[in-house]
Amino acid sequence: MIIGVPKEIKNHEYRIGMTPAGVRELVGQGHAVLIQQDGGTAIGLTDEQYSAAGAEIVASAPEIFERAGMIIKVKEPQPEECRMLRDGQILFTYLHLAPDPQQTELLVESRAIAIAYETVTDDRGGLPLLAPMSEVAGRMSIQAGAHALEKAQGGNGTLLGGVPGVAPAKVVVIGGGVVGTHAARMAIGQGAEVTVLDRSLARLKELDNLYGPAMKTLYSTADALESCVSEADLVIGAVLIPGAAAPKLVTREMLKLMRPGAVMVDVAIDQGGCFETSKATTHQAPTYEVDGIVHYCVANMPGGVARTSTFALTNATLPYVIALASKGYQQALQDDSHLRNGLNVHRGRITCEAVAQALGYDHLSASEALSA
Known part of the structure; x- marks a missing residue:
């Protein structure tokens, strides 16, 4: 051929x-x-x-x-x-x-x-050709989010890991799959306070066993999501329904509850995004603001x-x-x-x-x- x-x-x-x-x-x-x-x-x-x-x-x-x-x-x-x-x-x-x-x-x-x-699927119920880029995107989401949090980039000026005597940033990861796990791992490595939300109790147990007290896990309900997002410095959207459009989990109303200069990174943007206010961006112009909240929605993040x-x-x-x-x-x-x-x-x-x-x-x- x-x-x-x-x-x-x-x-x-x-x-x-x-x-x-x-x-x-x-x-x-x-x-x-x-x-x-x-x-x-x-x-x-x-x-x-x-x-x-x-x-x-x-x-x-x-x-x-x-x-x-x-x-x-x-x-x-x-x-x-x-x-x-x-x-x-x-x-x-x-x-x-x-x-x-x-x-x-x-x-x-x-x-x-x-x-x-x-x-494309595998015997373990995974997506073997999506997983490598999900791993990259998950890790990059924290790197990109930390940069966007800098004041000169429009963020609220919070250092992800804080310093002695100053609290670290609060990072909320929506979705505990491949993207979410790698994002959480990177955020924990940088010293952030990390919470992961998912609707699979089995997955939350796996994450708890892996990371213990370094990571908080919460069953994802509208109430839990709203509460976490309102307190977050950085929100990572890591939701995937294979082949389908991503559900809009973070509404525009929720943005009004967030701290000015907080950052949202939508890794689900290839599937339409999981934030109501998401729109695809490029590496050339990766961010924009809605209601004072910085959005990073690069559709080919691993290309960076x-x-x-x-x-x-x-x-x-x-x-x-x-x-x-x-x-x-x-x-x-x-x-x-x-x-x-x-x-x-x-x-x-x-x-x-x-x-x-x-x-x-x-x-x-x-x-x-x-x-x-």
Whole structure:
């Protein structure tokens, strides 16, 4: 199979969908890999390294989309990329379709086979291709939040860990999954007072066993959430419903209860955000204020540490890329129910139920689509 890896074009997105090591693995199994010129240069992965691994360096994205049977990316395709997809071509990347009707419409029109990293599952009930970026985003959320708390950035001037004789910042993490756990871990490491809210008692018990008195855990109710948010210096939104739009848990009314200059970091922004006042921002202009509260809602947060993120992501995606290339997408999806859960769009039909419900499309199951 010919596999194409275009350069990412989203604002300040420097990740790339494949490393030279991945190219070497695929070429060694008889596949051809096209890498767009300078696709990885920004993170120290040069065209020479890709060529040495066996890739063909291609000057433009249109040529890659024209020649490749499968497109490997990191971020969701932008409109101009969607329009280059063709009937039956495989797209393997993050999609986050539920809050993005334009992208969904364009993918349906393309009749491409769109497989989303974020809905591939595993035997443990996890999301193995989302987890690496969730780990990065969780850790970055504290780094970004601590910076936004600085007075010059619009924050209230609180140092996350305080100093002897001065109380540390209060950090509230909404959601105890991968993002929330890594955010809490980083905040605890910096000496903050950390509270995690979740609706899974089993998960709260796990976190309590891991961190003990260093972390407070609370069952998430509207009352508990409002109380915690009102006292917080930094709120991390780490809520995920796989494939679906994130629920709006923090309302605008709650902002009126918060301290001026408090900071909210919405890591769920790729799925529409879990704060009512969230809107996607970029690394170029990451924050804005609503009612005196600083919002950080960068939609490609891990892109800020693009080298680390690229290696973390491609370590996880490579086995699936090899399976799709070596078996063909139909056999690969039939053989692996977890990879099949990643199928979101198949030749003009929506095959992810959460996306269909969010955007009003008829749903066709992945199994039905593959057997049709």
